[in-house]
Amino acid sequence: MIGAKILLESLKKEGVKIIFGYPGGQVLPIFDQLYDFDIKFILTRHEQGAAHAADGYARSTGKVGVCLATSGPGATNLVTGIATAYMDSIPMVAITGQVGTHLIGNDAFQEADVTGITRPITKHNFLVKDVKDLARTIAEAFYIASSGRPGPVLIDIPVDVQRADTEFIWPEKINIRSYQPTYSGHPGQIKKAAKLISAAKKPVIYAGGGVITSGAHLELKALAEKIQVPVTTTFMGLGGFCGTHKLFLGMLGMHGTAYANHAVMESDLIIAVGARFDDRVTGRLDNFAPGAKVIHIDIDPSSISKNIRVDVPIVGDAKNILKQLITEIKKLPDTAAWLKTVEGWRKKHPLTYKDDSAMLKPQYILQQLWDLTKGDAIICTEVGQSQMWACQWYQYLTPRTFISSGGLGTMGFGFPAAMGAKLGFPEKEVFNIAGDGSIQMNIQELGTCVANKINVKVLIFNNGFLGMVRQWQELFYKKRYSFTPITSPDYVMLAQSYGAVGIRVTEKTQVRAALQKAIQTDNTVFIDFRIEPEENVYPMVPAGKAINEMIEGLA
Amino acid sequence: MRHTISVLVENKFGVLARVAGLFSARGYNIASLAVSETLDPQISYMTIVVEAKDAKVLEQINKQLNKLIDVITVTDFTKKEHLDRELVLVKINYAPKDKPKLEAIFEKFVGKIVQHKADTATVEAVGDEQQIKALLEELNKFGVKELVRTGKLAIE
Numbered sequence: 001m002i003g004a005k006i007l008l009e010s011l012k013k014e015g016v017k018i019i020f021g022y023p024g025g026q027v028l029p030i031f032d033q034l035y036d037f038d039i040k041f042i043l044t045r046h047e048q049g050a051a052h053a054a055d056g057y058a059r060s061t062g063k064v065g066v067c068l069a070t071s072g073p074g075a076t077n078l079v080t081g082i083a084t085a086y087m088d089s090i091p092m093v094a095i096t097g098q099v100g101t102h103l104i105g106n107d108a109f110q111e112a113d114v115t116g117i118t119r120p121i122t123k124h125n126f127l128v129k130d131v132k133d134l135a136r137t138i139a140e141a142f143y144i145a146s147s148g149r150p151g152p153v154l155i156d157i158p159v160d161v162q163r164a165d166t167e168f169i170w171p172e173k174i175n176i177r178s179y180q181p182t183y184s185g186h187p188g189q190i191k192k193a194a195k196l197i198s199a200a201k202k203p204v205i206y207a208g209g210g211v212i213t214s215g216a217h218l219e220l221k222a223l224a225e226k227i228q229v230p231v232t233t234t235f236m237g238l239g240g241f242c243g244t245h246k247l248f249l250g251m252l253g254m255h256g257t258a259y260a261n262h263a264v265m266e267s268d269l270i271i272a273v274g275a276r277f278d279d280r281v282t283g284r285l286d287n288f289a290p291g292a293k294v295i296h297i298d299i300d301p302s303s304i305s306k307n308i309r310v311d312v313p314i315v316g317d318a319k320n321i322l323k324q325l326i327t328e329i330k331k332l333p334d335t336a337a338w339l340k341t342v343e344g345w346r347k348k349h350p351l352t353y354k355d356d357s358a359m360l361k362p363q364y365i366l367q368q369l370w371d372l373t374k375g376d377a378i379i380c381t382e383v384g385q386s387q388m389w390a391c392q393w394y395q396y397l398t399p400r401t402f403i404s405s406g407g408l409g410t411m412g413f414g415f416p417a418a419m420g421a422k423l424g425f426p427e428k429e430v431f432n433i434a435g436d437g438s439i440q441m442n443i444q445e446l447g448t449c450v451a452n453k454i455n456v457k458v459l460i461f462n463n464g465f466l467g468m469v470r471q472w473q474e475l476f477y478k479k480r481y482s483f484t485p486i487t488s489p490d491y492v493m494l495a496q497s498y499g500a501v502g503i504r505v506t507e508k509t510q511v512r513a514a515l516q517k518a519i520q521t522d523n524t525v526f527i528d529f530r531i532e533p534e535e536n537v538y539p540m541v542p543a544g545k546a547i548n549e550m551i552e553g554l555a
Numbered sequence: 556m557r558h559t560i561s562v563l564v565e566n567k568f569g570v571l572a573r574v575a576g577l578f579s580a581r582g583y584n585i586a587s588l589a590v591s592e593t594l595d596p597q598i599s600y601m602t603i604v605v606e607a608k609d610a611k612v613l614e615q616i617n618k619q620l621n622k623l624i625d626v627i628t629v630t631d632f633t634k635k636e637h638l639d640r641e642l643v644l645v646k647i648n649y650a651p652k653d654k655p656k657l658e659a660i661f662e663k664f665v666g667k668i669v670q671h672k673a674d675t676a677t678v679e680a681v682g683d684e685q686q687i688k689a690l691l692e693e694l695n696k697f698g699v700k701e702l703v704r705t706g707k708l709a710i711e
């Protein structure tokens with residue numbers, strides 16, 4: 001069997017249902033096989049779109065996303081998508097064609113050192129020089145991508161390897177001696193954690209993306225309810241704890257809720273579950289939760305004690321550890337007074353916005369979207385203010401319903417990711433909350449949506465600005481709006497020209513009907529919401545401040 | 556502070572680049588790096604001397620190295636009994652009249668003359684950090700023209 005066929009047969013063995021990609025000279029043998037192979041292939045309009053779509057598919061389904069590109073420019077176009085997946089620990093396998101093995105290193109046509117370029121942005125990568133190694137390499141790639149702390153893995157396959165012939169031998173079991181992730185937590189550490197919890201007066205649970213990766217949401221809920229402790233999640237953790245639960249404080253950090261930030265800062269115990277104390281979360285490090293002891297559950301030892309000192313580290317899988325921890329806690333902490341204090345903060349510093357002007361407010365749109373969907377939808381986002389409003393003004397009830405680029409903050413991510421999510425969940429309504437700047441970064445994927453009938457609903461929060469940057473210029477650079485005003489095409493006409501549906505909304509009264517129409521429309525829809533141009537995201541923790549030193553806008 | 560770490564890695568394409576890349580990407584400083592095959596040709600042994608400003612940085616270096624898929628084990632020699640050696644080659648100014656002085660040095664310090672041509676002698680020495688340092692101080696008195704060193708090798 002030739003290498004190209006071995007590749008596809010191997011993907012099938014891995015259960016791959018869909019590949020996103022783009023052809024070119026050095027992947028011709030693979031495309032020739034794809035022509036009548038029973039794996040769905042989605043031709044995107046840009047390789048970056050393919051990478052983000054594979055990522056969105058992975059985030060929504062929990063399965064490994066797969067993208068495919070040719071050598072050189074095809075491969076380099078994947079780079080932003082791979083880095084995006086890497087920063088958020090998303091399982092993905094990227095396959096690239098490479099020039100023939102005899103040409104490698106010769107500055108051959110469309111040659112790029114892709115394994116070199118992607119080394120720091122992949123969990124691991126491979127250059128396959130011998131067709132005999134191909135099947136095993138693919139099995140290893142999927143294993144590495146999806147186990148331990150997940151991440152993207154790239155496989156670079158020279159075109160002569162794709163053509164070479166060998167027997168197809170699928171390795172049923174993969175064991176990599178140098179890679180043995182830890183799944184079960186150390187019982188002694190779990191005991192210590194249980195003791196700290198029993199003794200705590202002001203504990204808080206801080207949960208992150210690891211809860212979603214691990215599928216530990218039910219255990220998280222059980223723990224929180226058992227010990228009656230308020231829960232905040234990171235951006236990546238949204239959906240890992242039910243957004244309408246009375247113990248839920250919303251997201252913490254730079255644009256988190258004031259009550260979540262106060263609770264963390266005043267706590268005497270932080271129970272961190274699958275979260276990595278990112279700088280968006282901690283603010284000024286030396287002033288972060290000064291009175292708190294920290295229990296940190298994480299599958300990756302390098303996440304622990306990286307940014308803050310940890311009292312009880314527990315390395316392993318969140319679901320396993322939480323299960324054990326729940327049974328290990330014999331004496332419940334008395335949190336009644338603490339919960340009262342926290343509720344006080346919630347009442348005193350609610351999320352608010354001024355809904356007085358005639359202008360359309362972005363928060364209002366999200367409230368309407370919530371009202372219409374009640375959480376039964378997948379919300380993808382681009383990056384910027386619109387993304388932050390999507391964190392604040394929509395409630396995520398279940399894991400994998402909020403899909404957004406957190407670690408890299410990649411504008412242009414949301415739209416192709418939404419395509420991936422929609423293909424993962426064809427019956428679900430998938431929205432992309434987009435800024436007018438971001439949507440223009442991968443707008444070409446409108447072609448992919450229409451051609452493949454991937455009906456994604458794009459809500460453009462059109463403020464005429466690169467709003468998030470403009471907000472910083474307003475607050476910290478004397479309102480000198482240096483190159484942040486940005487023009488847009490006529491999105492209604494643009495959508496129509498692609499064969500999609502465009503709607504323009506300029507007034508509050510039109511919002512609900514437009515959303516309803518989008519939901520009912522069996523096509524991709526762009527809604528151009530003309531929102532208040534200079535609306536800001538609040539609360540906001542300025543750079544270098546502690547997270548309880550928020551600018552709250554209006555109270 | 557300097558720390559000596561040994562790393563057993565799969566002897567695979569690109570593994571040196573992965574280790575070196577990790578250090579540069581995360582802003583860690585490598586003072587020296589020595590790599591070679593082991594008894595098992597599928598495994599390479601690296602001795603890395605790193606500059607780490609505190610225990611936290613050292614801990615991260617350890618963890619990040621361990622995280623590389625091709626890394627089998629990482630040993631931090633900071634608090635472990637170990638042997639270490641370095642080989643240096645030093646070209647110094649040499650005149651025949653210096654011979655007795657040099658011989659006296661090599662009685663007390665590690666090293667020997669392995670070559671001399673015209674006004675240059677080449678000294679070879681193997682020793683631990685202190686020994687090499689002491690030797691170099693002595694040789695400096697003659698005027699060092701060139702110095703190459705392998706970087707440290709360490710073993711438990």
Ligand SMILES: Cc1cc2nc3c(=O)[nH]c(=O)nc-3n(C[C@H](O)[C@H](O)[C@H](O)COP(=O)(O)OP(=O)(O)OC[C@H]3O[C@@H](n4cnc5c(N)ncnc54)[C@H](O)[C@@H]3O)c2cc1C
Nearest residue numbers: 208209210214235236253254255274276299318406407409
């Ligand atoms: C404009 C902008 C503003 C932002 N503002 C904020 C903000 O205000 N607040 C905020 O929270 N974020 C914010 N972010 C996102 C932020 O940059 C980080 O992406 C986010 O905080 C990281 O979330 P996390 O700690 O849950 O880590 P993730 O990146 O989700 O990492 C997951 C952690 O869980 C671990 N893990 C993985 N699998 C398992 C398992 N099975 N068991 C146990 N552990 C596991 C991993 O090792 C890792 O340590 C913002 C991003 C942008 C672009």
Ligand SMILES: Cc1ncc(C[n+]2csc(CCOP(=O)(O)OP(=O)(O)O)c2C)c(N)n1
Nearest residue numbers: 384385386409411435436437438466467468
């Ligand atoms: C690819 C990329 N380039 C630049 C940035 C920096 N950046 C962050 S938010 C932002 C503005 C986004 O504008 P828009 O999409 O209109 O969203 P808004 O903030 O207006 O809601 C920019 C430029 C980024 N995150 N990603």
Ligand SMILES: [Mg+2]
Nearest residue numbers: 435436465467
């Ligand atoms: Mg904008």
